[in-house]
């Protein structure tokens with residue numbers, strides 16, 4: 090992909106996460122507590138440890154980690170989305186937790202010296218830009234102390250009902266504007282890049298040892314209107330939706346909500362991976 094296209098994708102990524110900050114915090118954070126719990130269990134935090142939460146969003150995992158490491162520990166949550174971070178900081182101020190800080194930073198380029206953390210965690214917060222994935226793994230390894238631990242989770246399957254995409258396909262814009270045509274072209278370029286990343290060995294290639302993986306399922310309740318909001322504020326769907334005429338949008342929303350309603354309780358199938366940096 091051309092450098093200019095990559096820069097475009099990075100900006101788009103921030104915009105998309107900014108658009109989702111409110112619905113994520115209100116509906117998804119409360120729905121995925123069990124997934125966060127499993128992640129925290131895997132990384133086995135101890136009082137006094139220093140923890141990095143990658144793609145912290147509105148800070149939910151960082152707060153769970155801060156409670157584990159206690160007042161003598163430190164937790165840093167990083168994210169590229171200003172709106173997610175704004176919510177995280179507001180919640181930190183309300184919680185009174187002093188050991189947690191939030192910083193705007195890309196996980197593929199971390200602003201800390203080598204061996205600054207005892208643990209790295211990430212709940213659905215890894216970089217999505219395919220060209221950032223390898224540098225991010227290398228950065229997590231670099232900033233861990235020898236013997237430091239990593240635990241991450243990603244979606245194994247798209248949790249949202251395919252029925253939504255069927256409705257969307259019927260409403261797909263037939264004569265797109267130049268902007269939408271360009272977005273379609275760029276999005277398919279990003280998908281092709283992503284296909285080239287060999288997922289399974291990324292952590293080993295970055296130098297991690299004792300890599301363990303598991304696939305686990307969770308029942309997650311997400312109200313239909315929140316699912317619709319998530320789907321319509323994301324990626325190419327957002328661009329397509331924005332080009333529907335207002336009267337068509339209304340019909341589309343009604344149809345899509347009805348298609349989603351039977352799937353408010355979704356099966357969240359998650360990939361977990363834990364690993365260590367070699368050393369003590």
Ligand SMILES: C[S@@+](CC[C@H](N)C(=O)[O-])C[C@H]1O[C@@H](n2cnc3c(N)ncnc32)[C@H](O)[C@@H]1O
Nearest residue numbers: 106144145146168169170195196212213214216
């Ligand atoms: C699906 S949300 C997960 C938020 C949070 N971990 C949680 O469990 O509630 C993913 C977050 O990762 C952030 N993110 C994506 N790519 C990133 C990157 N390269 N560096 C830092 N944050 C990133 C997004 O901005 C978004 O806030």
